[in-house]
Amino acid sequence: MFVLTIDQRGSRHGTDRVPELLDALAGTRVLRGFERTVGDEVQGVLDDPEVVVDTALRVLRDGGWSVGIGAGAVDEPLPASPREGAGPAFVLARDAVEAAKSRQRPVPVAVRGADEVAASDADAVLALLGAVAARRTDAGWAAVDAAREAEAGGQDVVARALGVSQQAVSQRLRTAMWAEEVAARPAAARLLTRAAG
Structure with a gap:
């Protein structure tokens, strides 16, 4: 417990x-x-x-x-x-x-x-x-929150939700260390x- x-x-x-x-x-x-x-x-x-x-x-x-x-x-x-x-x-x-x-x-x-x-x-x-x-910056949190909501949707879904390119999403998630958090x-x-x- x-x-x-x-x-x-x-x-x-x-x-x-x-x-x-x-x-x-x-x-x-x-x-x-x-x-x-x-x-x-x-x-x-x-x-x-x-x-x-x-x-x-x-x-x-x-x-x-x-x-x-x-x-x-x-x-x-x-x-x-x-x-x-x-x-x-x-x-x-x-x-x-x-x-x-x-x-x-x-x-x-x-x-x-x-x-x-x-x-x-x-x-x-x-x-x-x-x-x-x-x-995390506000932009990093926005990318993380969108990635959580999209789950299996991928970065293209996140990019559309945020109105930015997939490359920008990738950079924001990398800077936010989202993959490391998910793994830990x-x-x-x-x-x-x-x-x-």
């Missing part, structure tokens, strides 16, 4: 963005849906490591959030609300979100797991993916699975 604890950064000096985050995460496949736990914090319980990777990277893209991922067991039966959940994954998620808040972390994501080595590896891969995404996402998911023990 995976518990995601997401905390708003600098919330004491800004507006409460939790409602907007909850709206953005509403369609996520979860075991227990994301909800506000305390203050400016959101928590959800997931069982699919690929969805965990996607969710963490989506939240990091929006900016202003620290993402903690706890990979491990949860006490069962799982209650209806994540706020009432217990077990190692919840404790690990708390440790992870506190680590993600560290100013020494350029990317505010951290993983803690039952298997510490795998969790450390997953942490490193997710931080690297987050760093790659953070350096499954590795991060496998590491999360190992981290859960």
Whole structure:
């Protein structure tokens, strides 16, 4: 199991963005849906490591959030609300979100797991993916978003959607390191699975 604890950064000096985050995460496949736990914090319980990777990277893209991922067991039966959940994954998620808040972390994501080595590896891969995404230009993001929507359609579909040449799409996706992200996402998911023990 995976518990995601997401905390708003600098919330004491800004507006409460939790409602907007909850709206953005509403369609996520979860075991227990994301909800506000305390203050400016959101928590959800997931069982699919690929969805965990996607969710963490989506939240990091929006900016202003620290993402903690706890990979491990949860006490069962799982209650209806994540706020009432217990077990190692919840404790690990708390440790992870506190680590993600560290100013020494350029990317505010951290993983803690039952298997510490795998969790450390997953942490490193997710931080690297987050760093790659953070350096994307608006044009790079537009190409990545169009490529996601087109999926099997190919670069000609993306080029038409963006109103640019296929060569421009290719250059934007290369600069955005989209192929590298696509290749690394499954590795991060496998590491999360190992981290859960």
